[in-house]
Amino acid sequence: MSTPTLFVEVHILQSLPPSNINRDDSGTPKQALYGGARRARVSSQAWKRATRMHFAAGFPEADRATRTKRIGSLLTGRLTQPAAEGGAGLAQDQADRLAGALLAPLGITQSATKANQSAYLLFFGKRQLDDLIALLEGRAAGLAALPDKELKEEIGKLAVVQTLSSGHPAEVALFGRMVADLPALNVDAAVQVAHALSTHAVRTEFDYYTAVDDENTEDSGAGMIGTVEFNSSTLYRYAVLGVHQLRDNLTAPDATLDTAVRFVDSFTRSMPTGHQNTFAHRTLPQLVLVTLRTDQPVNLVSAFEQPVTGASGLAAESAVKLAAELDTIGTSWGSVPARTLSTHALQGDKLTEAFGLSVPFPALLDSLRGILDSWLANGRIPAGNPAPGDVPPARDGAAHTTTAAQDS
Structure with a gap:
């Protein structure tokens, strides 16, 4: 039917x-x-x-979507914010490393000319970044201190892709999203x-x-x-x-x-x-x-x-x-x-x-x-x-x- x-x-x-x-x-x-x-x-x-x-x-600003190549920078900014403001309170270098590890499961192609930017625009909800941080369950500092191999293994246990594949803001639901590197993130x-x-x-x-x-x-x-x-x-x-x-x-x-x-x-x-x-x-x-x-x-x-x-x-x-x-x-x-x-x-x-x-x-x-x-x-x-x-x-x-x- x-x-x-x-x-x-x-x-x-x-x-x-x-x-x-x-x-x-x-x-x-x-x-x-x-x-x-x-x-x-x-x-x-x-x-x-x-x-x-x-x-x-x-x-409200927090409920809006954004289309940008700077998802890594935005996530880093969230991780450096104090915990009282919804962040993780990390130092800049720790936040950069953890943000990179969190985004790695997405397989997003990085810009060949500009550091900390993706090769193409991504369309996502600002609140979805907060949901990514919530996956850390207060372990951000401990995870950031792990060696690369162990950090990758721990991040691999988190529902990163599922988090960005659900809870879409109205703008993404209306206008859709296409991610060639990871079709699971596509929204019709x-x-x-x-x-x-x-x-x-x-x-x-x-x-x-x-x-x-x-x-x-x-x-x-x-x-x-x-x-x-x-x-x-x-x-x-x-x-x-x-x-x-x-x-x-x-x-x-x-x-x-x-x-x-x-x-x-x-x-x-x-x-x-x-x-x-x-x-x-x-x-x-x-x-x-x-x-x-x-x-x-x-x-x-x-x-x-x-x-x-x-x-x-x-x-x-x-x-x-x-x-x-x-x-x-x-x-x-x-x-x-x-x-x-x-x-x-x-x-x-x-x-x-x-x-x-x-x-x-x-x-x-x-x-x-x-x-x-x-x-x-x-x-x-x-x-x-x-x-x-x-x-x-x-x-x-x-x-x-x-x-x-x-x-x-």
């Missing part, structure tokens, strides 16, 4: 003013050819990091994020700027001259969260529920920070559509294979095309979301028919929480319960969402 699956998809339309939030090695805003037209692009890595930073900001990501693409064709422009030397009273020339490349765009952003995978990566159902809802919030509100001071480009989406599916995820970017022209506004036209694509996928493939939730301020009966009633974003998150709570408890997605006349009849059995109060 197959394991039930639940995918929470987030589709976003978001307009950016002149900006360069994600650039290539030459400083040009990233782009891609799609549908025969050049589009603005923001890489999935850039928006995943922005999402992770926004997500992590709501947690619960989240996939697509490259954001503009729904329309774009062209790169150049901002020619000058800076004045305030203390220059001798001539009227500029103290600095330069250019920065930019574009403006309406982006289609897409991410999908496998709630079943997130549940497997975590341990407590409450953690799964909270993490899933917080992810949707963070992905929606986050923004990469490239050239942020130059362009002040922070905006909020014009449309947030959350679809829940139990079969397979469906990226709706094909709605924009033919570029939007923007005769009546790029965001509005993009929303209409997105609604049409959602309907087409349902009609052609029979792939109709189990539920849809939406937040937008765009007008049109077609949008309401496709997306359901628009609700304020906090209410959308409340409704999503209720749906996920039910699925985690009994494996079922509750049907919407609209008031009579509030929502057009569902297409092909698809249920439309309502406000949080109506859902309850």
